[in-house]
Amino acid sequence: MFGYYLDLALRSLKRNRVLTALMVLAIAVGIGASMTTLTVVHLLSGDPMPGKSSVLFFPQVDPENPVTLSLHRNPWPAMDYRSAVDIWSSHRADRQAILTSSSVKVRLPDSGQPPLMLSMLSTSTDFFPMFDVPFQYGSGWSADDDASRARVAVISADLNQKLFGGANSVGRILRVRDADMRIVGVLKPWRPTPLFYDPWSQNFSKSEDVFAPFSSSLEINKGNFQAYTCWHVPPSMGNLQDADCVWVWVWAELDSPAKVRDYARFVDDYANTQKSLGRFAVGSEHARLHDLMTWLTDRGQVPDDVRLQAWLASAFLVICLFNAVGLLLAKFLRRSGEIGVRRALGASRGAIFAQCLVEAGLIGLLGGFFGWLLTLVGLWLVRRQPVDYAHLAHLDTAMFFVTFAMAIGASLIAGLIPALRASRVVPGWQLKAL
Amino acid sequence: MQIKPILAALRRHRLATLLIAMEIAFACAVLCNACFLVARRWTMIQINSGVDESSLAVLTVNGFEPSQAADVNARMLAGLRAIPGMQSATLISEVPFGPQTGAAGISPDAGGFKDLIGVVDFVMAGPGTYKALGLKLVEGHLPQPGDYQPATSFAPEDVQVLVTRALAEHAWPGESPLGKDFWCDKMHFRVMGVVDHFARAQPGQYEMQQGEWTVFTPVVPGGSLAGTYLLRGRPQDVQRVLQVARGAVQKIAPDVVLDQDNSRTLSDLRTKYFLTDRIMIGLLLGVVALMLGVTALGIVGLTSFWVAQRRKQIGIRRAIGATRGDILRYFQTENFLIVTFGIALGMLLAYVLNAVLMKFYELPHLPLYYLPMGALALWMLGQLAVLGPALRAAAVPPVVATRSV
Numbered sequence: 119m120f121g122y123y124l125d126l127a128l129r130s131l132k133r134n135r136v137l138t139a140l141m142v143l144a145i146a147v148g149i150g151a152s153m154t155t156l157t158v159v160h161l162l163s164g165d166p167m168p169g170k171s172s173v174l175f176f177p178q179v180d181p182e183n184p185v186t187l188s189l190h191r192n193p194w195p196a197m198d199y200r201s202a203v204d205i206w207s208s209h210r211a212d213r214q215a216i217l218t219s220s221s222v223k224v225r226l227p228d229s230g231q232p233p234l235m236l237s238m239l240s241t242s243t244d245f246f247p248m249f250d251v252p253f254q255y256g257s258g259w260s261a262d263d264d265a266s267r268a269r270v271a272v273i274s275a276d277l278n279q280k281l282f283g284g285a286n287s288v289g290r291i292l293r294v295r296d297a298d299m300r301i302v303g304v305l306k307p308w309r310p311t312p313l314f315y316d317p318w319s320q321n322f323s324k325s326e327d328v329f330a331p332f333s334s335s336l337e338i339n340k341g342n343f344q345a346y347t348c349w350h351v352p353p354s355m356g357n358l359q360d361a362d363c364v365w366v367w368v369w370a371e372l373d374s375p376a377k378v379r380d381y382a383r384f385v386d387d388y389a390n391t392q393k394s395l396g397r398f399a400v401g402s403e404h405a406r407l408h409d410l411m412t413w414l415t416d417r418g419q420v421p422d423d424v425r426l427q428a429w430l431a432s433a434f435l436v437i438c439l440f441n442a443v444g445l446l447l448a449k450f451l452r453r454s455g456e457i458g459v460r461r462a463l464g465a466s467r468g469a470i471f472a473q474c475l476v477e478a479g480l481i482g483l484l485g486g487f488f489g490w491l492l493t494l495v496g497l498w499l500v501r502r503q504p505v506d507y508a509h510l511a512h513l514d515t516a517m518f519f520v521t522f523a524m525a526i527g528a529s530l531i532a533g534l535i536p537a538l539r540a541s542r543v544v545p546g547w548q549l550k551a552l
Numbered sequence: 553m554q555i556k557p558i559l560a561a562l563r564r565h566r567l568a569t570l571l572i573a574m575e576i577a578f579a580c581a582v583l584c585n586a587c588f589l590v591a592r593r594w595t596m597i598q599i600n601s602g603v604d605e606s607s608l609a610v611l612t613v614n615g616f617e618p619s620q621a622a623d624v625n626a627r628m629l630a631g632l633r634a635i636p637g638m639q640s641a642t643l644i645s646e647v648p649f650g651p652q653t654g655a656a657g658i659s660p661d662a663g664g665f666k667d668l669i670g671v672v673d674f675v676m677a678g679p680g681t682y683k684a685l686g687l688k689l690v691e692g693h694l695p696q697p698g699d700y701q702p703a704t705s706f707a708p709e710d711v712q713v714l715v716t717r718a719l720a721e722h723a724w725p726g727e728s729p730l731g732k733d734f735w736c737d738k739m740h741f742r743v744m745g746v747v748d749h750f751a752r753a754q755p756g757q758y759e760m761q762q763g764e765w766t767v768f769t770p771v772v773p774g775g776s777l778a779g780t781y782l783l784r785g786r787p788q789d790v791q792r793v794l795q796v797a798r799g800a801v802q803k804i805a806p807d808v809v810l811d812q813d814n815s816r817t818l819s820d821l822r823t824k825y826f827l828t829d830r831i832m833i834g835l836l837l838g839v840v841a842l843m844l845g846v847t848a849l850g851i852v853g854l855t856s857f858w859v860a861q862r863r864k865q866i867g868i869r870r871a872i873g874a875t876r877g878d879i880l881r882y883f884q885t886e887n888f889l890i891v892t893f894g895i896a897l898g899m900l901l902a903y904v905l906n907a908v909l910m911k912f913y914e915l916p917h918l919p920l921y922y923l924p925m926g927a928l929a930l931w932m933l934g935q936l937a938v939l940g941p942a943l944r945a946a947a948v949p950p951v952v953a954t955r956s957v
Contacts, residue, residue: 448854
C-alpha cells in the first residue's frame, strides 16, 4: 500500500505545482534557518574533552575581602595567588595543575628575526597528562622542574612552524623576555574548543604558544601579569603575588565520586578556615567544585548572539509549520470529492489518513533536501563571519540526519490535523455533490 | 458591511481560521521583539564617541621594560612626529573601540568601594592629547601644564580630571560636578571640567547608559603611560600616515613589538567593534522579512483555496445583486477579522517572548508602542496578501451560479 500511496502523493504534488513549491519552500527555509543556528549551538556547546570531562574539576573560592566592589553571588573564575598555591600544593587530587596566562616577548637568540608578543601559559607538570595534550616531539617537564624553577618550555605546533619550520626543536633555546629557556617539548596541533582551561580567554580562541613552569615563568615575566579583577589597587602594576587580585586558578583530576566528595569538602574547609582567619569575607558559601561541563555551562559557553539566533530561527520554524498546516489542510480538503469516492469504494478512514500522511512526509523529505542545501549555505555564511567560532561551523553526520529527521517529523506533525480532517470527510455528502 | 455572515462562514472553517490567526500571532510576537532588538543595537552602534574619529589613528607597541618607558616614548614620539602629514602624535592609554586598559570602580569615599558610584574607564592622556582627540568642553576648564601628574600605578595618586556629562549626571544628579571629589581605592580625583561626549573603550560590554562613563586623566608620559600613541592627520591622510607609522616602528625602536591588531584608524576600530552587531541587525531584519513573506504566502494560499471553494456561492451572490466591490470587501473584511484576532493573541505572545528574552539577556521591557506598530504592519500585510485572491473572487461572473460545478 505504501508504494501506491507514494504514487498518489507524487501525482497530487504534481497536480498543483505552485502550492507544492510553496509548501516545500516554507519547510526548506524554516529547516535551513533553524538547522544552521542549531548546528552552531550544537558545535559550540560540545565537550572539549570527550571521555575525560567528567573527571576534570574546577575548584573556586572567593578571596574578595571586604566584599564591596560587587555584590556577586558566585566566586570569581580565578583565585588570588595564595589561595591557588595553597589548594594546588596540598596535592589532594589524582592530578592537579595551577595556571595563569600572560603575554610575553619571545625571540630566537641570534636569529635576526623580529621579536614576537605571544601568550604564555604558566602551569605545572600535570597539565599535559591531565588534559591529554598531544606531543609531536619531546614531552612536558617534571615535578622537579617545577620545584627547581627550571628554565624549560613547551611550544605549540604553530610557533614551532613559525620559528623552526616544523623541525624537531627540542633542546633549542628560546629567549622569553630576558631569560633563555630550553625547549623540552613541541605540541601537535592542539586546539581544544572551547578553550576550556582558561577561564577568561575568548571561548574559541587558540591555545597559548608557550607553556612554561609556573614557578620559573612567574619570575621571568614578573610585572606583566594581568589581574581578572582587584578589590584593592595593587601596589605596583603587574606584580600580583601579594596583591588583592584574582589571577591564578587550579584544575584537578578526580576519578571517583568518593574523591570528588573529599575534595569538595577540602575546598569548603579551606574557605571556612580562611574565613575564620579573617582573610576571606565569605567561606564555603562561595566555594565551588564544578566538573568541566557544568563549569562551561555556568560560564556561558555559547555566545548570547548565537543563542538569540537559535531562538529566532525556532520561532521562524514554528511560523513555517503553521503555514504548512494551513496549506496542507487546503490541499487535502480540496480533494474531498476524490476522498469521498475512495471511502465509498471501501477505503477505511485509516487508509485515507495514511495516504495523507505519506503525502505530508514526502513534502517533508523534499523540504528536508532543500533545507539541507540551505543549511550548507547558512553554515558557509557563518564561516565567512568575523567571529572566533567561524572555523567550527560545519555540518557533522549527526546534524545531517537531524536535518532530515526534523524536516520529515515537522511535516508529519503539520500533516496530522489536515490528514485527520481529510479522513473524516463524509462520503455521502461528497458523492451527492458530484 | 455586514460582519455577521462573515463570522458565520468563519465558524464553518474554525481550524483554518485558527491556523492563520496563530501564524499571525507568532509573526506579531517575533516582529515586535525582533524590531525592539534591532532598535537597541542600532542605538548602540550610533554611540557618539565624542572624538574626531575620521582624523585619528592609534598605534600600540609593547615588549619593553618599565625602565625603558621614557626612552621608548621619546624615540617613538620623535619618530612619529617626523612622518609627513602627521599633525600630532601624543600619548594615550586607551581609545574608544580599542582594548580596555583602565577600568575601575569609583566611590565618593577614600580607601574602599563603599557606595560604589560605578565602574568607569580611566583614560590616561599626555599633553596635547585633549586637543588631538577633539573633545568638547561644556563646563569648567582644561588641564593646564601643571595639572599633569606622574603615574606609577595605573593612575596618579592625586589628580584633577575631566569627566563626561553622562558620568557627571549619574554621579552628582542635579548638582554641578565641578570641584567634586571621588576616589578609586586610595587614589583621589577632583573634577575640573566636563566634556560633552567621550565613549569608553568597550561601550558594548556595559549597559547602554554606561557607555560614556569615562574619566579623562591628565598624566605625565612615562611610567605606566607608554607604548600607545594617538596619531592625528587630515581625514584623507590618516590611513596613509598610519601605514607609514606602522612600517617605521621597526626603525624607530628596533626592540619593541608592534601590536598589529590594535594599531588602526579609529574609524577601522569602530567598524570592527560593531561588526557583529551589524551582522546581527542584518540577520534579524532578514528573518523578519522572510517571516512576513512566509506569513503572506500562507494567507494567499488559504484565501485562494477558500475562493475556489466558494466560487458557486460567490456566483449566487453576484446573481442576486452583489457588486464586485461587495465580494472584494467581503474577503477584505474577513481577512481583517482574522488578522485582528491573531494580533490580539500576538500581543500577549509578544509579552511572553519578551519575558523569556529578559530572563536570558539583559533587556528591558518591550516598550508598549511596539505593539500598535506591529499590529499596523500585520494589518497591512494581511490586506496586501488578500488583495490578489479577493480580486479573483470579485471577478467570478454571476453566470457561475446557473452552471452545475
